[in-house]
Amino acid sequence: MEKFSKIKSVAAPLPLINIDTDMIIPKQFLKTIKRSGLGKNLFDEMRYDEYGKELENFVLNKKAYRNANILVAGDNFGCGSSREHAPWALADFGIKVIISTSFADIFFNNCFKNGILPIKLEKDKRDTLMLDAEKGSNAILTVDLFDQEITRPDGSIIQFEVDSFRKHCLLNGLDDIELTMKKIKKINDFEQTYFTRMPWL
Amino acid sequence: MSGKKTLYDKIWDEHLVSEEPDGTSLIYVDRHLVHEVTSPQAFEGLRLAGRKVRAPEKTIAVPDHNVPTTLDRTDGISNEESRIQVEALDKNAKEFEIIYYPVNDIRQGIVHIIGPELGWTLPGMTIVCGDSHTATHGAFGSLAHGIGTSEVEHVLATQTLIQKKSKNMKVEVFGKLGNGVTAKDVTLTIIGETGTAGGTGHVIEYMGSVIEDLSVEGRMTVCNMAIEGGARAGLIAPDQKTFDYLKGKPHVPKGSNWEMALQSWKELFSDEGAFFDKSIDINGGKIAPVVTWGTSPEDVLPINSIVPHPGDFDQQKSLAVKRSLDYMGLNPGQKLEDVEIDTVFIGSCTNGRIEDLREVARIMEGRKVKDGLRAMVVPGSGLVREQAEEEGIAQRLKEAGFEWRLAGCSMCLAMNPDQLSPKERCAATSNRNFEGRQGRGGRTHLMSPAMAAAAAVTGYLTDVRNLM
Ligand code: SF4
Numbered sequence: 001m002e003k004f005s006k007i008k009s010v011a012a013p014l015p016l017i018n019i020d021t022d023m024i025i026p027k028q029f030l031k032t033i034k035r036s037g038l039g040k041n042l043f044d045e046m047r048y049d050e051y052g053k054e055l056e057n058f059v060l061n062k063k064a065y066r067n068a069n070i071l072v073a074g075d076n077f078g079c080g081s082s083r084e085h086a087p088w089a090l091a092d093f094g095i096k097v098i099i100s101t102s103f104a105d106i107f108f109n110n111c112f113k114n115g116i117l118p119i120k121l122e123k124d125k126r127d128t129l130m131l132d133a134e135k136g137s138n139a140i141l142t143v144d145l146f147d148q149e150i151t152r153p154d155g156s157i158i159q160f161e162v163d164s165f166r167k168h169c170l171l172n173g174l175d176d177i178e179l180t181m182k183k184i185k186k187i188n189d190f191e192q193t194y195f196t197r198m199p200w201l
Numbered sequence: 202m203s204g205k206k207t208l209y210d211k212i213w214d215e216h217l218v219s220e221e222p223d224g225t226s227l228i229y230v231d232r233h234l235v236h237e238v239t240s241p242q243a244f245e246g247l248r249l250a251g252r253k254v255r256a257p258e259k260t261i262a263v264p265d266h267n268v269p270t271t272l273d274r275t276d277g278i279s280n281e282e283s284r285i286q287v288e289a290l291d292k293n294a295k296e297f298e299i300i301y302y303p304v305n306d307i308r309q310g311i312v313h314i315i316g317p318e319l320g321w322t323l324p325g326m327t328i329v330c331g332d333s334h335t336a337t338h339g340a341f342g343s344l345a346h347g348i349g350t351s352e353v354e355h356v357l358a359t360q361t362l363i364q365k366k367s368k369n370m371k372v373e374v375f376g377k378l379g380n381g382v383t384a385k386d387v388t389l390t391i392i393g394e395t396g397t398a399g400g401t402g403h404v405i406e407y408m409g410s411v412i413e414d415l416s417v418e419g420r421m422t423v424c425n426m427a428i429e430g431g432a433r434a435g436l437i438a439p440d441q442k443t444f445d446y447l448k449g450k451p452h453v454p455k456g457s458n459w460e461m462a463l464q465s466w467k468e469l470f471s472d473e474g475a476f477f478d479k480s481i482d483i484n485g486g487k488i489a490p491v492v493t494w495g496t497s498p499e500d501v502l503p504i505n506s507i508v509p510h511p512g513d514f515d516q517q518k519s520l521a522v523k524r525s526l527d528y529m530g531l532n533p534g535q536k537l538e539d540v541e542i543d544t545v546f547i548g549s550c551t552n553g554r555i556e557d558l559r560e561v562a563r564i565m566e567g568r569k570v571k572d573g574l575r576a577m578v579v580p581g582s583g584l585v586r587e588q589a590e591e592e593g594i595a596q597r598l599k600e601a602g603f604e605w606r607l608a609g610c611s612m613c614l615a616m617n618p619d620q621l622s623p624k625e626r627c628a629a630t631s632n633r634n635f636e637g638r639q640g641r642g643g644r645t646h647l648m649s650p651a652m653a654a655a656a657a658v659t660g661y662l663t664d665v666r667n668l669m
Contacts, residue, residue: 027637030238030616031238031267031282031283031285031286031616032241032282033241033242033245033285033286033289034241034242034245035242035245035246084242084349084350084351088242106349109349110349110351113349113351114351165223165225175351176351176355176363177250177252177354177355177358177359180227180355180358180359180361180363181358181359183218183219183227184359186218186219186227187218187227187229187359187360187361190218190229191229194229198461198462198465199458199461200454200458200459200461200462201231201323201326
């Protein structure tokens, strides 16, 4: 996995609450065999009309936000089905940070597995950043994972919390598999006693 | 802690490879089941990282979600995306040398049907699959649950899973089931009672006389829907019935290995007095044949009830009920038995086994599918299909007016061409009645195979007891 570095980008405001994984990537796109390429269908039903034409009003279709790496979102982001296609679509679009007051469990976990940093903030802080995000191309935020700080357009700083193990993994670009691979001896040892006891397996 | 363990505790401890101070654990996986929808990206990940499948002999793959169930499927899959997904599995299975049952193998079928049928599923195992209904295998006293695609890749590469332990929940169904009441009614009634979030964060162990009396296949139906109650997995302690069911299946241990395995399987039960974080009791004698009326599996009622009023629920649920009644085209106060249906779907990993088909055939004895109704039977596997043909069930069902299909998930989730049209109303033996689940705008009523057969006869939601 790519190392997570400092992200400086325009932040797109998405104030809807309860954005579910179906809205993030609808069921018809689950037939893909790739992780990549889902970005074009991110938020498909909000982003395009029935003929596939972009809907002008949707935030990611506006000029200022087309290359946003940061989303500031309404409460309870990522609820619904467990499909990992949701973080894949976000990552493929270029989203690296999502800021909200709360996230659905599985989605939250899936983000870290895909190099996305979900940041939980108290409501007033999220609302402040939402107002910043609404300033269009001037809505530049800097997210520094190492220092756990978000720098606002006016230079002031908002701190955030993150699980230390997950921070370590993101900063170093470690994925779960690489970490487990380091424990391969333990797995080998386990197998040895396990299969001696249960030879039929 | 007392030394008393639940069945879940026992299986967990047996598979614990390592544990961090915060409880994050590495769990060994005995069987990894794979299907075409949630695996391509995992194999691609392995390929990119130059990794191999650690235990190809413990990894069993089968295409089921996307495959057509019409007889012409030997000519190939016409939907291009589905075809590509199935071909990707063909290729990955070959390249990574895992065990594979391709579309045209008689053993092909829904992953959760073929695992137990071929003897891949054994008591005391940990079993995972990139599919939430993996809980089905818990009927054998194995810890079985669904995982995401990154986890599929993790298991392929390491044969382990990173997990934190869940809580223990006990569901005891006591008493005796009445005539016409089946495992499906039991599992739906439990979800109606606990709600779809009632089991969240827990592994459920089902017990009590009703569960003991169920056949092994009935127990699979119960565990299959543990996930609909929010639980990660469902478990039932194995007993003599389980052992008899397993004996002689192709991949079940034989000879002295069988004897040794049997000794160890007999230890798989919750110790008397073991601690459960949550318990509920249900009187089996009070369970009636049920159907769902809404768009969540918890929206369930005995067949002789009326459609509820949104005002009967708390505020948040009330809005959801209003929306689902709209979607379902039902009116509060309407009798469920007055609801007319268009289609009957018999199949899925919940109810696509031989006993389910026998039950349908029994109800259909001397009866016909009502004129104008679309009715299909999709056996859960090629072997179930073959067995039904040998027993003459297939012939009887065809004569009664059912379409007799090839094995697959089919209209359970409508990723293949078997779909409902908008507003088409279906009596289904599957497990999810979400909006659009069986096709955009389709209306699903979940029920047992016997109840679905009764609906096929009358064309309405029907109390099967009236036909017995
Ligand atoms: S039959 Fe339905 S629930 Fe079962 S695995 Fe297939 S799609 Fe999932």
